[in-house]
Amino acid sequence: MSALMSVPVAGRFGDFGGRFVPESLVPACGALASAFAAAWADPDFRAELDDLLAVYAGRPTPLTPARTLSADLGIELLLKREDLAHTGSHKINNVLGQALLARRMGKSRLIAETGAGQHGVATATAAALLGLEATVYMGERDIERQQLNVLRMTTLGATVVPVTTGSRTLKDATNEAMRAWVADVGDAHFLLGSVGGPHPYPWMVRELQRVIGDEARRQSPYVPDVVVACVGGGSNSAGTFAGFVDTPARLVGVEAAGGAAMTAGRPGVVHGARSMVLQDAEGQVAEAESIAAGLDYPGIGPEHAHLGAVGRAEYFTVSDTEVISAVRRLARAEGIICALESAHAVAWVLREAGTPLLPTGSRVILTLSGRGDKDMATLGAVA
Amino acid sequence: MSALMSVPVAGRFGDFGGRFVPESLVPACGALASAFAAAWADPDFRAELDDLLAVYAGRPTPLTPARTLSADLGIELLLKREDLAHTGSHKINNVLGQALLARRMGKSRLIAETGAGQHGVATATAAALLGLEATVYMGERDIERQQLNVLRMTTLGATVVPVTTGSRTLKDATNEAMRAWVADVGDAHFLLGSVGGPHPYPWMVRELQRVIGDEARRQSPYVPDVVVACVGGGSNSAGTFAGFVDTPARLVGVEAAGGAAMTAGRPGVVHGARSMVLQDAEGQVAEAESIAAGLDYPGIGPEHAHLGAVGRAEYFTVSDTEVISAVRRLARAEGIICALESAHAVAWVLREAGTPLLPTGSRVILTLSGRGDKDMATLGAVA
Amino acid sequence: MTAKLLVPYLTAGVTENWLDYLLAVQEAGADAVEIGLPFSDPMLDGVTIQESSDRALARGATVASILRDVRGVRDRLRVPLIAFTYANLVYRPGPAVFCRELADAGIRGLIVPDLPLDEAGEVSRAAEAAGVELTLLVAPVTPDDRLAEIVSRSRGYVYAISRMGTTGERDALASSAAALTARIRTAQQRANPDGRLPVLVGFGVSGAAQVAEAGRAGDGVVVGSALMRRVLDGATPHDLGAEVASLRAALDRCDQEDSADRTAYAEVSGHRG
Amino acid sequence: MTAKLLVPYLTAGVTENWLDYLLAVQEAGADAVEIGLPFSDPMLDGVTIQESSDRALARGATVASILRDVRGVRDRLRVPLIAFTYANLVYRPGPAVFCRELADAGIRGLIVPDLPLDEAGEVSRAAEAAGVELTLLVAPVTPDDRLAEIVSRSRGYVYAISRMGTTGERDALASSAAALTARIRTAQQRANPDGRLPVLVGFGVSGAAQVAEAGRAGDGVVVGSALMRRVLDGATPHDLGAEVASLRAALDRCDQEDSADRTAYAEVSGHRG
Ligand SMILES: Cc1ncc(COP(=O)(O)O)c(C=O)c1O
Numbered sequence A, B: 001m002s003a004l005m006s007v008p009v010a011g012r013f014g015d016f017g018g019r020f021v022p023e024s025l026v027p028a029c030g031a032l033a034s035a036f037a038a039a040w041a042d043p044d045f046r047a048e049l050d051d052l053l054a055v056y057a058g059r060p061t062p063l064t065p066a067r068t069l070s071a072d073l074g075i076e077l078l079l080k081r082e083d084l085a086h087t088g089s090h091k092i093n094n095v096l097g098q099a100l101l102a103r104r105m106g107k108s109r110l111i112a113e114t115g116a117g118q119h120g121v122a123t124a125t126a127a128a129l130l131g132l133e134a135t136v137y138m139g140e141r142d143i144e145r146q147q148l149n150v151l152r153m154t155t156l157g158a159t160v161v162p163v164t165t166g167s168r169t170l171k172d173a174t175n176e177a178m179r180a181w182v183a184d185v186g187d188a189h190f191l192l193g194s195v196g197g198p199h200p201y202p203w204m205v206r207e208l209q210r211v212i213g214d215e216a217r218r219q220s221p222y223v224p225d226v227v228v229a230c231v232g233g234g235s236n237s238a239g240t241f242a243g244f245v246d247t248p249a250r251l252v253g254v255e256a257a258g259g260a261a262m263t264a265g266r267p268g269v270v271h272g273a274r275s276m277v278l279q280d281a282e283g284q285v286a287e288a289e290s291i292a293a294g295l296d297y298p299g300i301g302p303e304h305a306h307l308g309a310v311g312r313a314e315y316f317t318v319s320d321t322e323v324i325s326a327v328r329r330l331a332r333a334e335g336i337i338c339a340l341e342s343a344h345a346v347a348w349v350l351r352e353a354g355t356p357l358l359p360t361g362s363r364v365i366l367t368l369s370g371r372g373d374k375d376m377a378t379l380g381a382v383a
Numbered sequence C, D: 001m002t003a004k005l006l007v008p009y010l011t012a013g014v015t016e017n018w019l020d021y022l023l024a025v026q027e028a029g030a031d032a033v034e035i036g037l038p039f040s041d042p043m044l045d046g047v048t049i050q051e052s053s054d055r056a057l058a059r060g061a062t063v064a065s066i067l068r069d070v071r072g073v074r075d076r077l078r079v080p081l082i083a084f085t086y087a088n089l090v091y092r093p094g095p096a097v098f099c100r101e102l103a104d105a106g107i108r109g110l111i112v113p114d115l116p117l118d119e120a121g122e123v124s125r126a127a128e129a130a131g132v133e134l135t136l137l138v139a140p141v142t143p144d145d146r147l148a149e150i151v152s153r154s155r156g157y158v159y160a161i162s163r164m165g166t167t168g169e170r171d172a173l174a175s176s177a178a179a180l181t182a183r184i185r186t187a188q189q190r191a192n193p194d195g196r197l198p199v200l201v202g203f204g205v206s207g208a209a210q211v212a213e214a215g216r217a218g219d220g221v222v223v224g225s226a227l228m229r230r231v232l233d234g235a236t237p238h239d240l241g242a243e244v245a246s247l248r249a250a251l252d253r254c255d256q257e258d259s260a261d262r263t264a265y266a267e268v269s270g271h272r273g
């Protein structure tokens, strides 16, 4: 099983992955793959990153027993607390790694796409820390519903560019970011926020996020029965799964019902990789529709497509309504307000505990990918 | 020197402190003092609290070198990162301790006052975690400028009661909370958020916050020349100072120019303790006026009054304008958006670095008491 | 005549003509009047007295101006005045100065609700030196030994807090009132069987029925918020006098029904007779 | 006549009468026409072609409807058509099916900008089997060895991306265009000195001057955004024909000035003659 998660040959995860990018980007992707491989094998680079993760980003994040919910649901639930990481989500793990890499490659600018704004905030943060410029592309619709994060990015000195095309969400922001990269591929590093995109991104981002799973594995008193995480592009889940893929633990990814590439999509090519994609019969990419801006994305990282195809991981969906009550229930039971994205994983556990999918007595590790401050306005509006 | 910080005899810190409360509250204060003394001496209680602080609240928080600012300012600046603690500020340290104590005392309700809302959020959090009820009093003016935290509290299941009297800020919220406590002293614990109030609060809250200073002392490679923290009621500073009071480090508290009890106040009695108080010639308490809701308070904990009187700690003020640029400068230099409250400490360092107050080459530990998400709307408005 | 004591509370300075209210309640049968020196942060007061305090402060009332007012009507006052205020107003000028000023204005007593027994030493000495009676408060939760100590250190009256909570009108008088006055009497009996201070019941007493009930429990009753509510709502001094007169009547009725176990408080109180 | 090639680009389905634009540019002297099959996420296109694609999709244009349209005017078409679209539209039905459908509609070539050399195998085989020419793209940043490989695998033309960036009008033609076409010719020379594919220069070419410049650099030029901008702004087929005619004239002028180093592309291109 562990071979599933190793370095993908030619950027492939089984039938998925690859590098479907304009010729103008091919050399840059190649250079990035080599640079990351070299850096990842370089103990100095690893040490610098580990140090930043510890003294700057607050790692390790705790593994918190959810005592009340566990008792209520008849399971043992442990929460991996990425909500406590600096900037408020797991996104910082990836961003610090890539920003260090960009500096090592002599780049002066970071370009990023963002949905919920967490990746944008993390990118702006790393740029400030390392003295790089940052330009963040964000759909107009996401700008409206994630005002807090827009203010955070500009306070950090980043330029936020509103994207007005298509569904005005993450998919379109990603298109714009890639266009911007094509135009400045020499000076800019495209700091992709999840495990999608052309090789080496799916592999690199999963490696940078595996700290979640590796830590949880070390912190947990046992190998759990089930490991569960929400899935947007799939980075927090990929990072979590990486720590458990070689154990008997079941791996569960939870998608937004309105953005369920695994559950409702078909194989396709978007944003540089072959993976599962929400699309119509002709191949036009569908617009995702979820209350969680970070899951409002019609694609998913290719490794998930592969893990799903070979049956190593299972994928389910939950509805916006379930998600809203999950945020509230977790808040009231455990005193933790998680992000709407993360609440997808919680909602699945709440729904399935005691069913054959999650039998009573199950030991569960759930990654809380981020905190919910950014979502308070949205939640207030549906109160 | 360490005697300064020991258990205050009869609740006194030199000329300051005491228990100036209605007779109706005297027995409750007495019971609380005994209960805390017993709990604090009980290894089981300490172990339970330490466990919660670690696996739930994310302690220890890092001590982050501020590399860019250090280079720019010609000092060595280390940041104690309470912004990374669960709920986003140091307030959780105190709240978890008092909530555990309340449960141990058989109380079913928590009553709290809040200014910036951080203490209210922390209280709502601990109440949810431990299955207690929470009622939080908050000035109407603070409710307006800290909307995010109001939504967080209600999401956590707390009742937020708007206070419409006086300056409609923290002082008035504290009055209301004490009134509510008088009316329900049997079932309710008054979970005071800072080192003010009647004995045992100033001592108890400082003990619960000393984890900040103790950790920083352990994490720092050296005893710093200067330890600096912002001062509202004075809890994050008291907790920080506690770790260094027996060293040669200078202790510096930074107040809001508009709420400078130490710098512009005189001895007086408010909210149960004799301390320094902003007041007029007759003794009417002044309304503080600061951009930082958490520092909008005319009083200060009695231990600070004492540390100031005996010269062990120094107190300075910074203006709202300096605070706003400090938030921005820290964000752009280090990728950390701190709370407006915490930015007071930063602003002082920015202003004084290289002056006789903070000579070039100084080694400084600065407590960042909280994160700035809650202040983004305020900051956006003054952009 | 040795009736139950009726002690109205008035926030000093609440209106320009606040002295008219003072004189009106005196005429209506008050045995003494508590005058509130308004404080910015009246921690133990409910909304009504907060509002009257805010109004007085907004009008520019100060301790000095109030004492000046009081001195102005000194020769028309036949009942004792008791100042009710918070510790910070006492400490700011210093307890000695503060108490001397009260005495100079002819004020007989002082109540400081946020100054419990343990903190009262300095003010107590200053009051005594100035000839001002510092009345201490007892609460339903005060334990017996502490209660005995308070009773022995209190001057003028003993103030029985009828309920846990702030000042302010309530629907019914708490049962704790009677229990508390009984405990206070026991302590008084034990300490000094021959003479004792009157026990005033206060905090949330409103309306004739409650006044009568409180009167039965103690030696007298303090009525504050119920009166200040009327003032805030626009009652004239004459209106307020009528209100106090009706409370007086209710109290006297209860007193007669109850005369069997009446105490000869006139002999122990410095305030009447 | 062996002039420089002029290849206009049109987003298929952008208006109901889009075929009129197609026929008009043919009449105005186009040597071939790229027809864009609109895709929801045109990653390599600038705002103009994004907007035309969105408009076509909003009108309900599909690959099937477009191919139907094309079949309808087949007998009036004298120049080859080249489909320009993104990989997902090719993979959804499968490359074999997709390419057969193109061929059935009489479409001669295919360009897929997000299908670089390394990923092109399957589509390339399917295209060949269906008799469709899969034209590959070369970018200024493409290294020499890779460029040689692309040149040898490209069919129909070699597409030289004139600049780093998306499609869309620019103020000036990048100097990288001439450098790139020179490198491509060197590679072609080395591989097959006797015959070679025409090199088309595209991306951001607009206006007569840039067309002439691009024509001098390569064997022909693709003009897309500059034309689609006019269509979006309301130009009629006649207007667009006039525009293309003026570009044709500019290109021919440059061609004559430049005739010394002209290549006999007619002999190597499958598209003309
Ligand atoms: C808190 C949080 N969780 C999850 C996601 C989804 O991304 P991924 O699936 O890559 O972890 C996001 C994306 O913005 C996010 O902000």
Ligand SMILES: Cc1ncc(COP(=O)(O)O)c(C=O)c1O
Pocket (backbone or CB within 6 Å): B089, B090, B115, B116, B117, B118, B119, B193, B194, B195, B230, B231, B232, B233, B234, B235, B236, B237, B293, B294, B295, B339, B341, B342, B369, B370, B371
């Ligand atoms: C982030 C933060 N820092 C500081 C303070 C001031 O409190 P203290 O001086 O007790 O630390 C507050 C109070 O709300 C706060 O929220």
